[in-house]
Each structure stands twice: as structure tokens, then as C-alpha cells.
Amino acid sequence: MAATHAKAQSSRGVTGAVGDLLGLSLLLVPLALAAVPGAFAGGGTRRWFGGRGENQRADAQAAKDAAAAAFYELDTAQRDLRISIETITAVDSSPGARRAVEDFAALGRRIDEVSHAYITAVDAHDLDRDDLESSVAARARTELTRAKDDLVRVKGELDRFEQGLAPLLDKAETQLARLAPAVERARQALRNASTALDSVRGSGLRADDLAGRLAALAPELTKLNEGAGRHGVPETLHRADRVLRDAEAVRAEAERLPERAAETDRRLVSLRTRAQALDTRATTVEPVLSELRRRFTAACWQDLQHVPEQALSTVRQAEEKLQEAAKARQEQRWPDATALLSTVRALLNATDEAVSAAGERLRRLDGVAKDPQQEIDRTRFAIRDAQRLAMAGRHTPDPRHARPLDDAVARLERAVVGLEGRHPDYWRFLTETAAVRDAAARVVELIRDERGRGQG
Template identity: 80%
Template sequence: MTATPGTPASQPYPPPSPARARRGPSPLRDALATLGLPVLAALVLPAAFAGGGTRRWFGGRAESHRADAQAAKDAAATAFYELDTAQRDLRISVETISAVDDSPAARRAVSDFEALGRRIDEASRRYIQAVDAHDLDRHDLEAGTAARARTELTAAKDELDRVRQELDRFGSSLEPLLGKAETQLARLAPAVERARQSLLAASNALDAVRQRNLRADELAARLAALSPELTKLNQGAGRHGVQATLERAERVQREAGAILAEAERLPERAAETDHRLVSLRTRAQALTTRAGQVEPVLSELRRRFTAACWQDLQHVPEQAAENVRQAELKLREAQAARDAQHWADATSLLSTVRALLNATDEAVSAAGDRLGRLNAVQKDPQAEIERTRFAIRDAQRLAMTGRTTPDPRHARPLDDAVARLERAIGALEGRHPDYWHFLTETEGVRQTVARVVAQIREERGAGH
């Protein structure tokens, strides 16, 4: 066998390419072998018969385009994988935000992510279509087909990259919402644990007061009412939502803390209730004695002063006796509530008793005070007159300070006060003067003067 020019005779023919090897049996090759001709010589024959024309080589240019298309395919696959990974990561962030935040901004973020998801689906669909449309492993892949495959795959990659950029920008815009959501998530576990510990502390406190023969039924009922809330806390935020779980944990902690505080104070409250019962019972007894002294006071008032001086006190003895009777009835009810350890009821009843006794004390004291003031003004009305005139003169000096003439807004009520005082003094000249009317008039004059003084000081303090 003659060697091809430029090839040593001892060198074997180069092996066929993998593409050619995959072609399988060749009828032409079999026929040539039957004729006993070497394969290479037979391949040269057509060229000789063709008069020295060029032949078409399928390997070089097609393989170059195939390599370029494969590189484009690999790049598109990488872009697809990176986009898918970024979408998965961002979906976790969006789900975190939506689980914690129900604000308009959070709802808008969810809808924007859904819109981006549709863009991602469309870009992914184009990529998959481009991959499925071209088999780059075909042995007879033509250069034009490989070039089209490269173009379509590159376009699919570019689209995937653009969507990835949009996704990255969207992710950056979520950072404030995500930070807030993560902060709330970081609060979740500690808040739930604090709620559990508060419930445990409240339960232990109730056990402690029961050992002191204090039933604490009301507190126990309030604690039992928190049991469904604890069940929901144990079920977790995945079922009830982060925000709702946070609010529930804080509410349970707050209510359990209140139960704990009341349980710890219960022994003191019981002792305080016992003390108030004794104190108010003693006070009611004392007021019973004092109320019996009102009638002699009224008798003296009737004997020495006009009816106008004591008519409004006529019903004090009867009212005082009724108030004391009501107070003693409420005291018995309070004692029964305390014995039943209904602390809220006992406290409310004791407050009612105190109000009744305060009103009785004021009414009983009013009769004695009335007699004392009437005795004083009957003996020396001039002291009351001078006291009132001094208040008027002091207000007049203040009104004239820094002025040559008084402000009419101040002068008019002061002039009226002077006239009112003179009328009250004139009323004392009768045979049976109404000293109580005189005292109420002088008190009214002093109140008017005090209002004028307050007005002047307020205006000057404001820079007017």
C-alpha cells in the first residue's frame, strides 16, 4: 500500500472521529472491502474522478458552532439555576414578611413578588423551549442549526439575567420590611416563653395563698380562663400567625402578671379589709352618738336666730340616723363578703359605708359649725366686715399697680363687691338680723374678689 505524500509509510492511518464512529455500518465501506481496495484509496477516487474539485468536510466548522452553542447552553443553564435559587431565597423573605406584617406595604410586596413570579415563569419557559428545540449532540448537526441554537440560547440567558436583576432590585427594596419582620420573629420565642413563665408564677402564687387558708377563687377562675390562650401559644405561630401570637403572648403575660400581683397581695388585702371593717364600725358608732347631739344644737339655733339661719338643717338628725343605719347594714354585708373571701365585693361595700359616714359627718358637723359662726358674728360682726374690706382693698391696689386708671373689666366687679358688702352691713341694722345671710354675702364678696385677683395675675403673667 503506497503511503500518502507527506505521511511516513510506517505511520498508520488516523482513527476515525467519534462522530464517524457512531455512524455504524457503511454499505460503501463494505463494498470497497469486497473489491479488496483500501478505504482511504477508495475515498480518494471520487476526487480524482471529479477532475480535482474540492470536497466538503463536515467536521471543522460544524464542530466549532456546536461548541459555541454548547457554551451558550451551559451559560443559560447557569443563569436559570441562579435565578431559581434567588427566587427560592426571596420567597422565604416574602413569606416571612407576610406572616408578620399585614400593612399595605407588606401586601403590596406580596403582589409584586407574584408578578415577578409570572415574569420568571415566562423567561424559564423560553429557556426550556430553546433547550428542547435543539439537540446539540446530533452527529449530523449543521453549522446553521448550531448557530441558531446559540442565538436562541443566548437570548434566553439574557432574558433570565434581566429578570434576575429585577429580582435583585426587588429584594433590596424589601430590606426595611424584612428587617422589621425579622425583629418581630426574634421577639416571638422570648415572648412566648415569658408568657409561659408568667402563667407558672401565677399558679405557684395561688398555691401559696391557698396554704394560708385564702381560697382566691376569683383569681383561680381568671387563671383558668387563660388556659385556651396557652393552648394556642403551644400550637405556634405557624397556625395562628406571628403577629397574633406575639399579641397573645403579651396579653397572657400581662394578665398572668396581674393575677400574680393580686395573689401576692392577697394576704395584705385580707388584713386591710379586716382593719377597715373594725375602723368603719367604730366610726359608725361614734357618729350615732354625735348625731344625737344635733337636735340640741338645732334647738338653740331656733331659739336665738331667725328661721333663715337654720331651716336648711332641719332634716340633719333624721338623715344622719338613716345614713348610720344604712352604713351598719352595708358593714354586715361587707363582713359576709369578706368571710366568703369575695374581696372585690367587700371592698365595694366598704367604699359605700365610707361615703355614707362621710356625708353624715359633714351634716352633723355643719350644725355645730353653723352655731359657732353665728355666735361669732352676732358677738362681733365687725371682724367679718373688716376681713372682707381688706380683701377688696388688696384687690383694688393690685388692679391699680402700674396704671393711672383701673381696667373696667377689673374695676366694675370690685365696685359691685363694695356695694354688695354695704348692703349686707345695712341688713344687720334690723331688729332680727339674718346673720346667716350676712355671712353668705360676705363669703360671696370674697369669692368675687378672688376671681378678679386671679384674672389680673393671669393676664399679667401672659404679658398682656
């Protein structure tokens, strides 16, 4: 159009032609600017295909950006959750923890699938091409939107899985939080035990058994120092607790050892004195037996006739054990010394009871021989007390209560009859009355137990 216009004006002068060209150029500049948007604004050389096409490109780019954001969020969530899973597996080997690992692996496979679909959609469409067709842009937007939706859906599954994982994770984090303090407490306990043992040895006590127990903990300390990475968190926690407990026991025993030594010395002196006293008391049994033989029937004393010999023999055994205990104390074999002293005490207790029994037998027989009525009245009172309790709140007694009480009355009467005669068996009388009182006491206990349970 510019060439035709110039030929029609050929008869005009140079000045007019130049003026026409200048005017034409001024008319053409706005048309050029309208035809090529951004030509003077520094834009690229992208092909123009109209406003609708540009909107399609913008929509596709927005879909691409949204998909990229969804991909980033899913990838970040998966990385964070993987750390949580690793935390759980480091601590927990329960079925629940193993199931969580399997579920996370299944989620990972779905994440791989939707991530691959996203990457494929991105690689399939170059939205920066100059010759991008609007149909291609529309298809890209559709595929990228679908990829974004899939990424968001799987991210939702991941979020729900993470919520269900909270109890396991809390438990694992709690154990991990315990790990370092537990190990440090175990180490400190070992140091305290070692210090206590050194102090005891400085006072002249060997404490060889405690030293051996402390030395046995050295391999455990080595494993603690190797860390949970090698031995696992649960095992390390158990080991730390075990070392703490054993080391504390060694420390406590080491601190008590001087007192234990002093107590052992006191017991040696006390039991030796007691053995000497019993040795003297044992010689008094024979005169008591002579008195029993002279005044009472054989049934009243024949079970005591071997007490003098047995008492002297038991005292000799106790003295031998005391010598062994003293030797164990000298050699600082504390468990042996303690066991031997306990044996000595048991022997002396048995001797004391046997020696006392002879004198107590004579005292009781003297009492009943002078006045048997006191023993009779004491026994009848026990029976009557039981009878009153059996009849409380009732018109007739329960046969389970009445029968043993009737038997007790009859038994007491037979014992009283047995006192008649020239040489009554007072010891049999005393054992019978004691048995009758025991029978009455059992009935009382039965009644109270039944009423306590609401049966009476």
C-alpha cells in the first residue's frame, strides 16, 4: 500500500515527496505498535496468536505452578515423615511399629506413582515455546491439573497416616529423650561406686566381693559407650538401668561395710557372752529335774530328762560356730560371717528355750498342785465366753458352734476328774485345759469371721 501511494505523487517535487514520506511514516508507526505488542518495550519474539491463546498459556502456566507447589509440599511431608519412621524403628520393634513401616512403604509407592505422573506432564509440555498452540496449552493445563489433584490427594493420605502415627512417635521420642540421661546416670553410678569402694579400701577393708561385682560391670560400660546406634535404643536403655541398679547396690554396700564390720564385731561379743551364760544355766537344769522327779509322776517330767545333756551339747556347737564366724570376720568374708552368726543365734535360742522349759514346768506344776481351781476357772470362763457369743442374737445356737463347745465342756470335766487319786498327772491336766481353751478360741474366731462376712 505504501508503494502505490508514492507512484501517484511522482509529479510533485522533492520537497513535497519528502514531506509526504514523513507524514506516511507518522501514520504507520501506531499501526506497527498495534500489530506487534511490546515491539518497543523490549519484549521477545514470541509468536502472537491472539488474546484467547495467551489466556490458555497463562492458565497452563498457573496449573504448572500449582502442581509444582503440590509436588513440593508432598515431597517435604514425605521427608519429614521418613524421619519420624526412622525414629520409631530405632526404638520400637513391636507389631504396631512394623505395621507402620509397611504402611509407609505402601504410601511411598503411591507417592512415586503420582510424582512420576507429574514429572511426565511437566516434561511433555514446553509452555515457553513461541509456536505453542492453544489446544496444546489447554491439554497441558488439564494434565497438570490432574497431576496436582493426585498429588494433593496422596498428601492427604500422608497427613492422615501421620496423625495415626502420633502415639508411636510420642513413645519413641520419649524413649530417645530418656536415652542420654539414662546413660549418664549409669556412668555416674559407676563412678560413685568406684569412689565408695576406694574409700572403704582406704580404711583397711578389702571388699573383694564388691570389687569383683564392680569389675563385672566394665563390659556393660563399654557397650554403653558404643552407643544406641550399635546396640539399639531399647537394649541400651535396659543396659543403662541395669548398670545403674547394680552400681548403686555396690555403692550402698560399700558405704555400709564399715558399719557391717562393727555390727559383726558386736554380735560376736554378744553371742559369746550369751553362750557362756547358757553354759552356766544348763548346769541348773539337773537340780530342777531332781525336784520334778521327787514330787511328780514320770509323765510330768520324762520329756525333759535329756535337756541337760542336749543343752551342753548345743552350747558346744554354738561355741564352735562362733570360732568359725570370728575367722570369717578376720578374713573379711562377710556373708559367711553373717550366716555363721545366724546359726549360733538359732542354737542358743533353742538351748535357752529348753533350759527355760524345765524351770517353767516346775513353776506351773507347783501352781496347779497347790490350787487347780484357778486353772479350772480360767478354762470355764473361756468356754462360757464362747457360748455367750454363739447365742448372741439367736434363740438356738448353730450346731457348728454348739458341738465343739459341748465337747470342750466334757473334755474339761474329764480333766478335772483326772485330778482325783493319790498321784494325779498334773501335766496332763494342764495340757488338756490348754487344749480346751484353744478349742473355744477357734469357735470364737469362726463366729466372728462368719459375722464379718454377713453370714451370722
